[in-house]
Amino acid sequence: MVRWVRALVVGAALAGMITLAGVVLGRIYADPLLVRLVAGAAIGSVGLSVGMRRLPNWTVAPLSATVLGAYTIVGLKLAAGQADVTGPLSQIARDSLVNGIPRLLTAMIPVQPAPDTVVVPVIAAWLAGLAAAEVAVRARRVLLGLLPVVALYAGALYVVGPNASAAGWTTPAFAGLAIVALATSARPAHAEVPEVSAKLRGRAMAGAAAGLVAVIALGAAVGPWVGGQVSASPVDPRRYVQPPQVDSLDESPLNRISGWALSPEQRLFEVSPTGAKSRTVRLRLAVLPDYDGITWRVGATYRNAGRVLPQLPRLPDATTADVRQEIVIDGLTGRLLPVVPTPTEITGARIAFDAATGTLIRPEQLSTGLRYSVVSEVQTPDVNLLPAADVPSGNAVARFLAVGPGVPERIQRLADQLADGNGAAFDRATAIEEFLAEHYRKVADAPSGHAYPNLDFFLFGPRAQGGQVGTSEQFAASFALLARLTGLPSRVVVGFDAPAGGGAVTAGNAIAWPEVLFNDLGWVAFDPMPKSKNPRPVEEDFTPKPTKPPTPPSEPPTSADTSSSSAPPAALAAATDGGPGAAVIAGGASGSVVLLLAGLALALVVMRRGLSRRRLTVGTPDERIGGAWAELRDALRLSGRPLPAHLAATEAAAYAKEPSAVRIRRAAPASEAAPLPPLDELVAGINTVGFAPGAADDAQADRAGSQAVAYATALRARRSWWRRVWWSLHPGPLRWRRPL
Structure with a gap:
């Protein structure tokens, strides 16, 4: 009876310690499903070993593995239902087992409990419980049996890293359960033999003293290092794992603008009404912050995310509004998902999320009929603050100021001219916007391209040869390049102007636009698209006109000349009259x-x-x-x-x-x-x-x-x-x- 009580107490302590490891790991998950699954694995694995302690040990492992398989299938089904993951259960299980570890380490915080993000912790908890119970309960080596549980707890702390607050109560509780297990397994002392008790007590005291000295020395040597690690930021294992990457089609969606412009009637997707007061609502497909003189690229870090997405920081003095929209994919290809910026919740599709740009990408290619719902938080800054706003500086925005080597001399001169006399950041951005809108035309059949030669021809090429015309690709790319050359952090965004009342979004609705980063206002969009069908040639305002040299003044008349007969009669009359004439009055005003x-x-x-x-x-x-x-x-x-x-x-x-x-x-x-x-x-x-x-x-x-x-x-x-x-x-x- 006493042995059964000890086994139950030790087993309960082990199950509690494994559950605490699940609590630690669950701090980075969006809901408590993971903690419940880990607790079930702890109770199942330890309880099975304790209940079968009388059977031969070779029968426990196969039976436990069989029960583990059944429990894992149940856990995957629960997680798939909660995460809206559809498909055959066998395919879900195979995909989760193959990709469980990389997807867990690349998932967006908070992690959505999905089949591939819960399968590894559940299996690890079950195996730790099996190993700990077999060693601690069957072999009665409790101290050795605690090692798998301690390793599981340390692994949970490592996976969490710096992405959650410090584990305040879990670690003392973990240590307390370990002490309970060790104290319960302690064996009673044997009856003392008078003739040897003194020697044994002496040896025990000497050993205890030596152990105490060793512990004190170890504490003195390691204590400062341990104390320093308490305040240090833990290592994040996600830094060693490559997150999902975009393919060539989605690396620079700006190249697709010209192709879409040639087929404006092609249906790309359907949107539901948003309730907005405006006629259109703008959806964002991709943000392109990197430019090397050849291509504007996405350069995003996408991490697997669940339904709930992290919210971006609130801008001061900005108004916010929630927009709910349902989108059904039709002819849109690639993996990028169009959404109203910035999404905070998505259902109906598995996605990866880039927190810096608020854009979404799907692990698989888009397919016709894909339906997903998005809740977005739209922040609108106070535009009245723009004229006095400044732009940020330093290494944080160096990426948005970088351009590739070999900027064409004419583009650089144009940037210098637009910056001349415009000291304020908003003034420079407005000057670039107005210059592009006043001098260039938008045409659907303009060739694609936004490398330096393409932009140089777009800005300065002769109109008779196809210059000074382009799609929104060239307008947005030219604005962003000129903005960077004048010291404005900028980027290019690709998206769609969708009807606010809902309906089809076609290729003709695709548009690219530039954005500039302002302090306390965030990214502000500009519209350099033409406002007139007959823009002025760029040569009128950019190419300096030669200045006409001033005419040298004529020789002043001498006193003899004033009485010459060549003088006008009116002038002579005025002179003899002595009164001031019109010329004298005008000259006096001009002189003033x-x-x-x-x-x-x-x-x-x-x-x-x-x-x-x-x-x-x-x-x-x-x-x-x-x-x-x-x-x-x-x-x-x-x-x-x-x-x-x-x-x-x-x-x-x-x-x-x-x-x-x-x-x-x-x-x-x-x-x-x-x-x-x-x-x-x-x-x-x-x-x-x-x-x-x-x-x-x-x-x-x-x-x-x-x-x-x-x-x-x-x-x-x-x-x-x-x-x-x-x-x-x-x-x-x-x-x-x-x-x-």
Whole structure:
């Protein structure tokens, strides 16, 4: 009777410890189904071994494996029903067993309990219970029997990684159950023999003392390392597993725009009504953030997800609305699923989700008749904040500013021209949008392509030869490229304009559009599509027209000439009359305007020089070096190519020396084409200010200021005469903000 009680207590402790491993793992799952299945596996495996402890041990493993198979089938059926996974049960079981581990490690958090995400934990829990019960109950080696359970618990902690809060109560409970199992299995002490008891007690005390010393030494050696690991972030095993990837068809859906434009009546899918007040609602198919000068690519990290998707952070001052829509696929191919951004729940299809872009992909190819329902949360930022909004900088957005090498010179010059005089980020984006909308036409039969040669021909090719026309592919790609060249983080999006009242979405509804990232406003879409059927040729606004040299003034008349008979009679009469004529009055008014403009120009020049003098001579060395850096930034901005805020000092110096940043005017003297002055002292000063504040001295500040002035002077000298005049009179430096 006592042995049965001990076996039951040890078995209950083992089942409880395995269940706790399921509780730990269940923290990253969307609902408690996994915990229930693991608890059932723990009770079934341990209970079967305890109940068969009187039978030969060779009969337990085959019977337990048979029961495991039946229990696994039941668990897979429950998970498939809850996850809406359809198909033959044999196919579901085979797919889950083959792909269970990679899909578990690539699943989106929270993990949807599906056949392929529960099968591995259930089988592992059953096997751990079987091994632990056989060793701890049948062989009565409880300490050794705890090893499989401890390994299961450690594996659960490893799989969870940093994706859930710390396991507060589960670990003490796990340790407590282990102590109960060990205490229950302790055997009673034998009766002492008087003649040997003293020796045994002495040996026991010596062994206990040695063990205590060893434990203390081990604690002193390992304790600091263990303490450091408590506060360290655990390793996420998902970093070692390759998530699902897109194929060539979905890598750049932008290439499909031209093909869809040629077959505008082709039915792609059906949508249900959304209840929106507008005539159309825009669905997103793919987001393309990466450009190498040849192709805009998806570049997303898709992870297997369940019905519930993680919500994106809320934008401040944005209005939100839930949109529910049912979509039925007709002729759309590929694996990408069109949805209203950003989806938060999906039913009817197994998907993988990219949290950065809010786009969905299916593991299998789309098929006619596929039906799925989506709940999306639409966030609408306050557009009134756009004119004053800035764009983010730094490594976080470097991906959205990168372009491939070899940007065509004409495209770079166009970007410089559009940025010239548009200091605010929204102003630059609007200038690009309006330029494309006013000078180019949309045609359905334009050839596909958005590499540098394609965009160069689209922007500047002769109209008679097919230039300056394109589909939304070229409009969106050109906007995004020009935006990046002017310092705006941008990307291209491919999607569809679907009827808000529901109905068929055809290939003619496919569209690409650009988006720009603003602080606190998120990604904002722009529309560079043409607004007129007769746009102006690009040559009217981009190619500079030659300026007519001013006519030299005529010789002023001498006093003898005033009495000449060639003078008009009216002029002579006015002169003899002594009263002011019309010419005199007009000349006086014009002179007043000229004097006013001259005074304003003089005031601007004085204020600009005073600003430069204060920057470079007033304040601590750190402040003067910061002023020199501001002089460099203003010079580049005045030249039409603002310095991107995300560049480090060394990168900024290299950027300032690029040929595209220092355009030389036509017919410039050879001296003006010489290399620009170096900026090494300025870069060293900025690095000193940034990494060792207060370490700079007056001499270093003087050298940084001298280089900034020399660079600005040389850069100004490369401009045409009227641009040099405007350089000195531009009021922008008096109001521009200049972050270091």
